[in-house]
Amino acid sequence: MTELASSTTRQAGPAPFADKLRFYGIWIAAAVALVVLPMIFSSGGSLTTFSLIGISIIFALSYNILLGQTGLLSFGHAVYYGLGGFLALHGMNLIISREWPIPLPFVPLIGGLFGLIFAMILGWVSTKRAGTVFAMISLGVGELVASSALILRSFFGGEAGITTNRTDLPPFFGYTFGPQIQIYYLIAFWVLVCTIAMYALTRTPLGRICNAVRDNPERVEFIGYSPHVVRYLAFCFAGFFAGIAGSLAAINFEIANSAYLGIVQSGVVLFATFIGGVAYFFGPILGAIFVTYLQLGLTDLTAVWQLYFGVIFIGIVMFAPGGIAGLIMMHRPLYRAGTLSMIMPAYLVALLPTLALACGVILLIETVSRYLVHAGDDTTLHLLGIPFDTSQPLTWAITAVLLIGGFYVARMTWRGIAAAWDRAATAARDKGYAA
Amino acid sequence: MTAAIEINAVNKSFGNISIIRDLNLRVEKGERHAVIGPNGAGKSTTFNLISGYLAPTSGEVRLNGQVISGLPPYEINRRGLSRSFQVTNVFGRMSVWENIRCAVLWATGHRYAFWKNVDKLPEVRDRTAAILEDVHLTARRDVPASLLTYAEQRALEIGITIAGGADVILLDEPTAGMSRAETERAVDLIRRLSEGRTLLIVEHDMSVVFGLADRISVLVYGQIIASGTPEEIRGNPKVKEAYLGEEAH
Numbered sequence: 001m002t003e004l005a006s007s008t009t010r011q012a013g014p015a016p017f018a019d020k021l022r023f024y025g026i027w028i029a030a031a032v033a034l035v036v037l038p039m040i041f042s043s044g045g046s047l048t049t050f051s052l053i054g055i056s057i058i059f060a061l062s063y064n065i066l067l068g069q070t071g072l073l074s075f076g077h078a079v080y081y082g083l084g085g086f087l088a089l090h091g092m093n094l095i096i097s098r099e100w101p102i103p104l105p106f107v108p109l110i111g112g113l114f115g116l117i118f119a120m121i122l123g124w125v126s127t128k129r130a131g132t133v134f135a136m137i138s139l140g141v142g143e144l145v146a147s148s149a150l151i152l153r154s155f156f157g158g159e160a161g162i163t164t165n166r167t168d169l170p171p172f173f174g175y176t177f178g179p180q181i182q183i184y185y186l187i188a189f190w191v192l193v194c195t196i197a198m199y200a201l202t203r204t205p206l207g208r209i210c211n212a213v214r215d216n217p218e219r220v221e222f223i224g225y226s227p228h229v230v231r232y233l234a235f236c237f238a239g240f241f242a243g244i245a246g247s248l249a250a251i252n253f254e255i256a257n258s259a260y261l262g263i264v265q266s267g268v269v270l271f272a273t274f275i276g277g278v279a280y281f282f283g284p285i286l287g288a289i290f291v292t293y294l295q296l297g298l299t300d301l302t303a304v305w306q307l308y309f310g311v312i313f314i315g316i317v318m319f320a321p322g323g324i325a326g327l328i329m330m331h332r333p334l335y336r337a338g339t340l341s342m343i344m345p346a347y348l349v350a351l352l353p354t355l356a357l358a359c360g361v362i363l364l365i366e367t368v369s370r371y372l373v374h375a376g377d378d379t380t381l382h383l384l385g386i387p388f389d390t391s392q393p394l395t396w397a398i399t400a401v402l403l404i405g406g407f408y409v410a411r412m413t414w415r416g417i418a419a420a421w422d423r424a425a426t427a428a429r430d431k432g433y434a435a
Numbered sequence: 436m437t438a439a440i441e442i443n444a445v446n447k448s449f450g451n452i453s454i455i456r457d458l459n460l461r462v463e464k465g466e467r468h469a470v471i472g473p474n475g476a477g478k479s480t481t482f483n484l485i486s487g488y489l490a491p492t493s494g495e496v497r498l499n500g501q502v503i504s505g506l507p508p509y510e511i512n513r514r515g516l517s518r519s520f521q522v523t524n525v526f527g528r529m530s531v532w533e534n535i536r537c538a539v540l541w542a543t544g545h546r547y548a549f550w551k552n553v554d555k556l557p558e559v560r561d562r563t564a565a566i567l568e569d570v571h572l573t574a575r576r577d578v579p580a581s582l583l584t585y586a587e588q589r590a591l592e593i594g595i596t597i598a599g600g601a602d603v604i605l606l607d608e609p610t611a612g613m614s615r616a617e618t619e620r621a622v623d624l625i626r627r628l629s630e631g632r633t634l635l636i637v638e639h640d641m642s643v644v645f646g647l648a649d650r651i652s653v654l655v656y657g658q659i660i661a662s663g664t665p666e667e668i669r670g671n672p673k674v675k676e677a678y679l680g681e682e683a684h
Contacts, residue, residue, distance in 0.1 A: 205540045205556075206549040212537045215526040221508040222486065222518055223599055224541030233547055 027196060034188040038181055047180045053292045054187040055248045058194045060272045060284035062241035067270075068278030069202060070234040071214030072127070073135045075266055076142025077242055082261025083118050083145070084111035084243025085250040086156060089164050092250075096168045103172035108190055108247040115243015119236045127231035130217055134231075142266055149258035161257025164250075177251075187248050194241055199281055201237060210234050268295075271309065275316050277323025286324045304369045311361070337428035346420035350413035357410045359383065360402030366390070367399055437500035439464045439603050439633035440485060440516075445494030445504070447477075447484055447657075454480045456657040458494070462603075467634040469644045472654035473677075478637045479521060481654065482607050485635075486518040487511040498603065513541065517601035521608045521637075523588045525595065527581035531572050534580050534591055536563045538598035562598070569628060570594035586617045593624065603633045610640055622647060645669075653677070 038047055059081055066072040088111035095102050126137045149156040156162070167178045175182050201207050209230050212220050217227040250256045259265065268291065276287020294312070298305035320327050334340045366381050370390040380389050388395045440462040447455040454477050462468045470478050483489040485496055487508035496504040503511050526534050536553070539562050545551060553559070567573045570590040575583060580591060593609060609625060610618040622643055625634070638644050644651060645665045652662040655677045661668060668674055 200552070201549060203552055203554060204549045205545040205551060205553050206547050208533060208537055208553050209540065209547070211529055211533070212526050215528050216524065219520075219524045219526065219595070220537075222512055223538040223595065224509050224512045225547075226507065226509050229547065233549070237549070 027192075030195075031192055034192060035185075037188075038184055044180060047184050049292070049296055051180065051184050051187050051252050052296070053289050054184075054191040055245050055252065056269075056272060056288035056292045057191055057285050058241055058248065059245035059269050060276065060288040061195060061198050061281075062238045062245060063269045063273045064278055064281075064284045065198065065201070065210075065234055065238040065241070067273055068280075068283070069207065069214065070210040070231055072130060072231060072234070073270075074138040074238075075135055075263070075270070076138040076140075076145075077238065077269055078261050078263075078265035079122070079142050079145045080115040080119055080239040080242035081246035081249070081265065081269075082149070082256070082258075083246070084115035085246030085256045085260045086162070087111055087114035087243075088247030089162055089250040089256045090155075092164045092166065092169060093162075095170075096164070099170075101170055104166055104169045104177045104251065105172055105186055105189070107169075107251060108244045111247025111250070112240045112244040115246065116236055116240040118243075119239020123232050123235040123239065127235050128228055130213075130227070130231060139263075142261070142263055146258060146262045149261060156258060157256075159258070161255050163255045166251055166254055183252055187252065190244060190248055194244055195285070198237075198241060202281060206230070206233060271313055275313065275323055277325030277327075277329075279322055280325040280329060283323050283325030290324065302366065302369075303373070304365060307365060307369075311365075333428050333433040334424050337431045337433040339424040339427040339431075342424040342427065343417065343420040346413070346417045350410065350417055353406055353410040353413055356402050357406030360399055360404075360406045363388065363395070363399040364403055367395055436464065438462060438497070439466075439499060440635060441497040441500075442481075442485070443495050443497070445484060445491045445496060447480060447489065447492050453492075454657055455484065455491075458654075458657065458659060460652055460659055460662070462633060462635050463650075464499075464633055465631070466649045467629055467636070467647055469636050469638055469648035469651045470654055471638065471641075471644055471651060476654045477657040478654055479607060480657075482518060482605055482635075482637060485511075486516065486605060512599065512601065515601045516603040516605065517596045517599055518605035519592045519596040519607055519609060521611060523585075523592050525580040525588060525591050528579055530577050530579055531583065531591060532563065532567065532576040535566050535572075535594050535598050538595040539563050539566070542599040542601075566594050566598045569597075570624065586613055586621075589613065589621065590624065593621075593628065597628050601632075603635070604629060606634065606636045606638075608637055608639060610638065610643055618643065 037050060041047075041050075059077075062080075063074070063077050066074050066077065088107050091110040092104075092107055094100070095107075122141055126134060126141060150158060166183075167176045169177070177183055177186060209220065209225055212223075213225075213227045213230045213234075220227050220230065246256075246260060249260065272287040272291040273284045274287070275290060276285065277283030294309065295305070298308055302308070316323060322330070331340060334343070363383060366383070367388070367390045370381055380387050382388070388398070438461045440460070442458055442460040445455055445458045446453060458477075458481065460470075460481075470481065472478055480489065484491050484504070487503065487506055487510070490505050494504070495502050498511065498514055498516055501514065503514060503516070506514075526537065529537070536559060539559050540546070540553075543556070543559050543562065545553075545556065545559065564573070567576055570593060572587060572590060572594065575587060580588065583591060589609060589612075593606065596604060596606065606625065610621045613621060618640060625636070626647060636644075636647065638647075648665060650662065650664055651668045652659050653668065653671075653674050654660075660677060661671045661674050663671070
């Protein structure tokens with residue numbers, strides 16, 4: 001269930017050329033996309049965004065080694081991200097002061113190595129049990145490390161954190177890594193390498209046994225494996241890649257502070273991974289892209305962006321527990337059977353009322369927050385370019401109409417989707433595609 | 436000759452309640468040995484004690500002469516003992532193929548390897564394919580285990596149990612809940628797969644027990660009250676009184 005895009009279990013004999021081409025084609029396309037992306041969107045803002053997305057992708061994929069592959073819900077994964085970041089930053093400062101000939105592109109290895117070392121130290125106890133015990137220990141370890149960051153000032157730099165200047169490192173083939181475009185390509189390189197490595201990991205004996213431990217740790221004991229060792233190894237790999245992500249963040253911002261290893265950072269990676277979908281390898285990639293855009297976009301638009309975050313997360317957990325990847329893959333059998341067109345009209349019909357409902361929710365949140373929190377300030381808000389004065393009853397009336405009317409009509413159209421879905425799935429099954 | 440399984444004076448109690456009392460049992464190498472007894476006699480507990488799921492309160496269990504009581508299940512499995520479960524216990528979200536392959540990996544020496552491509556291990560592939568063929572699940576190889584029919588899940592359960600190549604196999608009520616036709620197929624399968632191995636089986640279906648077992652032990656209230664060939668057990672008055680008399684109407 002954790003395949004990249006297609007079922008690989010069928011490869012009993014040597015894979016046919018077309019399959020091979022399709023498999024490597026995905027990675028080549030990804031590499032080309034990473035190279036071409038900044039040529040299409042070359043503004044400084046988008047380069048920064050892409051860099052953040054790249055870091056987030058590695059971090060979320062590393063988290064999914066735990067959650068999606070091994071079934072371990074961690075509330076403290078940022079510990080290894082943060083410690084990786086701090087150690088990479090100290091490493092950079094050491095390289096500068098000692099004038100070691102280590103250029104910047106190799107620095108993420110320092111962070112990865114220390115992410116691995118800390119995971120090896122803290123992981124043995126953490127992974128003794130799965131489930132609630134693991135979750136609680138991860139939370140405890142997370143708090144422990146986050147609070148030490150404020151206590152051990154000489155190492156973590158207290159509230160302010162520690163800084164570096166990445167351009168002081170020895171240049172790499174003439175590149176100084178001052179401009180953001182060079183940092184983007186540095187991150188893009190590591191994203192590609194780490195993604196391939198983590199995907200390869202899912203296709204090893206250990207990767208498969210991780211899945212078995214996720215599904216049924218008890219049974220694993222009776223086929224020769226210690227679930228504790230399996231969880232521990234998964235934890236170490238997750239720590240390693242989280243450390244790489246953390247050092248890329250340290251390189252990108254030239255600063256590391258206690259926020260790197262705090263509970264908020266651990267929460268964001270859990271959000272991104274879950275929203276993207278844990279059951280498919282590419283799920284966390286989508287989640288990282290989505291959540292990073294959301295974070296950057298919403299903080300500009302609204303003061304209560306965290307509330308939207310929460311609403312979206314609850315919505316995904318309740319209505320699409322497979323995340324974005326799950327939603328996409330649901331359509332795969334229909335697409336293959338050619339019955340996708342049967343549900344498209346229902347989707348189109350549902351689009352307008354659902355959007356109206358969404359606008360109603362947004363208006364409600366914004367109106368209330370303006371009215372209550374920023375009562376003295378400007379009471380006018382803009383939605384889709386339309387000004388709404390939150391002190392006017394008319395705004396409240398529009399909100400109510402959109403919210404209640406939108407919900408009422410949208411619910412009817414959702415039933416239409418469900419019915420159309422049933423027909424399309426039945427038709428797909430008749431053609432031999434399990435839906 | 437050392438026995439495949441030897442249980443010496445084993446006791447198991449949960450708090451004040453003693454489930455197994457001074458249990459002694461010998462399973463010879465290469466035999467098919469059935470444990471029967473009324474509900475609550477401690478048959479599944481005995482299996483759990485042998486396979487390491489539980490540790491005995493006192494006494495010892497030996498596998499091929501080596502003491503295994505107190506070892507974790509995976510250590511016992513690595514020493515050549517494998518068990519199935521009464522309630523189907525498979526890897527639900529993984530395909531049938533992956534289920535069997537995971538059970539093959541340790542025995543083929545790949546263990547925790549993270550540097551090998553699991554799809555490119557010929558001996559793993561061949562062995563997995565052979566086991567699938569043995570349990571008649573080749574046609575269902577890509578189906579997630581949780582979507583199999585009940586009888587298919589039981590077959591997969593047996594497949595996982597034998598996949599590691601253990602020479603001592605424990606099967607806990609392999610035909611429970613099956614129809615007559617399914618039971619017959621399952622018995623054929625078990626007879627074939629236990630060829631050349633030691634089999635210890637817990638079973639309620641008397642036709643299965645008497646058709647399959649070389650020797651039978653009768654467990655009542657945590658103690659073995661009789662051990663012998665099917666004929667001896669049939670003629671044993673103690674057994675008739677304690678068990679067969681009540682059930683064979």
